[in-house]
Structures are given as structure tokens and as C-alpha cells.
Amino acid sequence: MALAADTPNSGVTSLGAIDRRVQARRLTVVLALLLAVMSVLSLAWGASGTSLWGALQDLAMGRDLSRLDQIVLFDIRLPRLFLGILVGSALAVSGAVMQGLFRNPLADPGIVGVSAGAGLAAICAIVMGAFLPAMLRDTVGNYLVPIAAFLGGWGSTLILYRVSTRRGQTSVATMLLAGIALGALSGALSGILVYIADDNQLRDLTFWGMGSLAGATWSKVLAASPIIGVALLALPALSRGLNGLALGEAAAGHIGIPVQRVKNIAILIVASATGASVAVSGGIGFIGIVVPHLLRLASGPDHHSLLPNAALLGASLLLAADMISRVIIAPAELPIGIITAVLGAPVFLWILLRRFGSTGL
């Protein structure tokens, strides 16, 4: 029912709209609580015997934490929690913004080739890293792959933008098609690099491609938070524009939406958030496509509530998936991309059936 209401209700004050706004605000509160619960669980739960409650008691009584507890809580679980929140919200919000921009509920940063571009650059860095001059390798070191991923995300967005913009006008249809082509090209170039890669690099590529929060460190959190933070802060400015775009670009222009500026900001947000999250955690799928869908079902398509709610639910879902990934075969660990795919793909299928089951694709 919510999905059928594709027209936005901004500016139209009906009883139904007010109801829905109240509902969406309640949902925001519920989702914030959910995220708080998930955060506590994520700190409390892990393969080691470290207990959050024990540690809190120790701190409250003024006792010193054991070295192991300190490391597990402050160097492993806490950065992992922050990284999970950052990446989860970035992925869900990028999905929601893309879907609004393309007026297509199946759009995702994957579709316009941003993830593939970021992935290509990361693979390049893994394979070519060995050929870098030693001086550069020593200074950039471990950050080579994330930096490359981020630049790759940006680069592919810029190319996409150039290709699909004529005389200041961005054609969404061209952009979608160009995105698919760019994604395919990135995939093909990655494939060539996979053939060049040696055995060890190949194994790195595989694990990097499946995505994981296991490598969470404070430096990754510090690197990703300003980029994803700025993207999240820019969202409120975008909501009215995306609501207007739902009418179509021409109609949105007529009711006073600065269409081109909205598109620019949207693309900027998606490129930075996706590039940064691929950079720190590799390829994690389905959050960006499933979360906005669930929220539209629950509280309608208004981006004023959809975008912040997507950030909250995306973060909670990724934390949940991460907890599963680290305890299900403990002390070993599954890549989180497998968990999100296993949880996300059936939900995605269910959404498809629900949306198109009666009308056909």
C-alpha cells in the first residue's frame, strides 16, 4: 500500500499525510532504540570470554581492566561497532538516495558502477602494489587499498557524470545505461587483473571482495567518519528535492525544485559514502537495496523520514549481520557479505514478488 503511493505528499496537507508523518517519527524513535540495543549487544558479544558487564563493573568499582579485556573492548569491538554503524548507514542511505534519484526502487550504487569502480581500483592497488617504488609503498602502506577504492568510486562517478551530462543537463536514463556499461568494464578490467595476480594476491582479492568488518581499526574509523559523516549531514537538504523528483524532472522543475543541484548533491553523497564504505569494508551487498524497501513499506516514500530512518536501520542490520558473522563459527569468522546476501536476497525476492506479483514485471 505504501509502495503504491509513488506521488509525494510534500506541500499537500491531508489527514493521511499527517498520520504518516507521526508514524514515521515513531518509527525513527523505534529504530534509534533498535540501534542502541544492537550497539550494546555488539559490544557485549564476541568470540572471546570478555564480558561487557564484567568490564563495566570493574570500571565502576575503580578496578583496572585486564590487558585482554582492554584490547578486546577498545581495540577490537569498539572500532568494529563504529565502523559497522558508519558502513551500514552509508550503504542504506546511498541505496535510498539512488532510488530517489533514479525513481527506480531497484537502483543501488552497484547499478551505476560506483561500487564496481571502487572495487576495480582496490584490486588494482592489491595487484600493482608490489610494483610501486619502495618509498611510496612505505609511506602509504596499508592505506593504499582503501585510498584507491575511494578514488575509484569518485573516478567512476565523475566519468559517469561526464558521459551523461549534455549542456548542463544530466539524463538519468543515459546515466543508468552508462552505469551498467561502466560496471561491466570495471568488472572486465578486474578480471584481467585477477589473471595477472599471484596466488597470495588472489586470496587477498577473494576475501576483500566478500567484505568484512573484521579488519576494523581506529584508523579506518577515523578515515571513513568525516566522509560518511558529511554525506549523512547533507541528507536533510536533499529530502525535499528527492520528493519533488518523484514527480519527474520537468514537473519537479516547475514546482521550484533546483533539479540539477539536487542531482549533483545526490551523486556526490552516493559517490563519497559508497567509495568510503567499500574502502574500509570491501563489498557488502543488499543493505542498500533492502533497507529502503522495508522502510517504504512501513512508513511511505517521504524522503524526510526515509533517509534518516534508512541510516538507522542500515546501521542496525549491518551490526546484526556482523554479530552473526563473528559468532556463528567462532573462533573463526564468516565474511559479512555472505551473511547480508543470505539474509538480504530472500527479503529482496519477497519485495519483488509483493511489488510485482500481481501486475507482472
Added chain:
Amino acid sequence: MSAFGRLFLGLNLLMAGLLIGSIALAEMPKRIVSVGGSVTEIIHALGQQDRLIGRDRTSTYPAAALALPDIGYARALSPEGVLSVAPDMIIAIEGAGPPETLDVLKSAQVDYVSVPEIFSADGITAKIRTVGAALGKEAEAEALAQTVSRDLRSAEADAASVAGEHPKKVLFILSTRGGRIMAGGANSAADSIIRMASAVNAVTDFDGYKPMTDEAVSKAAPDVILMMDRGGDHGAAIEDLLALPSIAPTPAAQTGKVVRMNGLHLLGFGPRTASAVTELNQALYSEAD
């Protein structure tokens, strides 16, 4: 010296020995995680398996190792997973990681020993000496290294005499997913073990393991195909393999010569490699099948 005096001195020496021994033991790491199949084998061969409390997924020999908790794949270790078994030392094969995990483990003041991986007889003895030094068992490691080195030399010499003037051309196939041959080229563990068993690697145009085109496989014309034995029923699988268009024209397919060996035994480059050399050599040059 009276009998009592001798007894007293002996007792004193014994006590002193026990004391020194217990101090040495107290300082030696007792909770060790082993990462890498050959590292685990070496720790067992040195008789230090009681100090192991965890292992990685590739540590599948000896059977006793399987009883230890599996902390995951060597290149995808999770920091909390490793810390959860409360190790005070990790002995890992070169290439274990990821680096972020190693950083966390080092900051947790867990001793980390990296064991170099070189696919040769000297590489194996270097591994043994590194592991021995980490365990504080230098003398035992030296003895094991000598034995292993001697066994390897004699296994290689025997292999050479079996091979004679006409070494077999061997193609190592890592996988045949979708009919595509992933083969072992130069500078791979497979290449080294084939040469140690006095045979010739059929493909040395590339390094490591790479997918090959069908024509290149046919052109390589191996006499024998070597694969890892993953368990289960292989009869049908071998027939399918030999029927592949790339394999069918090779001498190996015409004589039906496929050798399968346990992956860790064949490619592990640990204490058992001499026996792997002998086993491979015999399988390659037997005329039974």
C-alpha cells in the same frame, strides 16, 4: 665419597635440574596457536603438541591437531577469534593475516613468529629451525632438521634413480572448474615437489597457479596428471577429467595416468615431504596402471 654422599649430591643435582627445568618451562610459551599445516606438523614432530591450544583450517595433520579449535583460514584471521583462545604465542606461516589482525595481536602482546615459506629442502629445514627456536627447542629442532634433510636427500636420490634418463612430464591441476584447467606453473609448491620427485613440470611459462587455455594444455602434452585428493568417489571424476577436450589428446589421457595425493602431504613442505617425494615418485613411475 660415601654412598650417602653420592646419593645426597645426586638428589641435589636432580633438584637443581628440576628447578632450572621448571623455570625454563615457566618462561616458555605454553599456549600456542599454530597457523599453517606444515607449522602444525613440525610442532607435533618436535613433540610439543601439548602446548598447542588452537590451529588454522589448513592444519589437518596429524589427526590429533583436528581436535583443537579451528581459528579460521590463515589469511582471514579475526583478532577476537584468535584472542578468544587466550594464546601467548602464535607461530604462523608467512603470508598469514590480514595485517590489521596481526597489528591487534601484537598490541595484545601475543608473541608472533612468522615462519618463512620456501618450497625446497632448505626451506623445510629453515621452517623447522624457526619453529624450534620459537618453542625454545633448538637442539631438538636441529636434530629433526638433520633427519629431515638426510631423508630428503636420500628420497631425491632414490627418485632420480627410478626416473633414470627419461623423466615424466607432469601437469599439476589445482582445479577443473567449468572444464577450465587451473594448473601449477613455475615457482609453485607443485612445481618444486614435481622436480624433487625427479619429474618435469609440463608448464613453466607462468608463475604460480593460473587458468590455462585448452590448446596450451594439449600442447604441454603431460605424461601424468597430478591432482589433490579431496576425498569421496573419484573413479567417475577421473573419467570426466580425461574426457575434457584439452586433456583427451595428451599422453596422460591415453594411458589414463592420473595421480592423486593428499594436498597437505603433497604441497605442505613439512617434515613429511621426503615421504611425499617417494610416494609421488613411485606413483609417477609405476607401470601398474
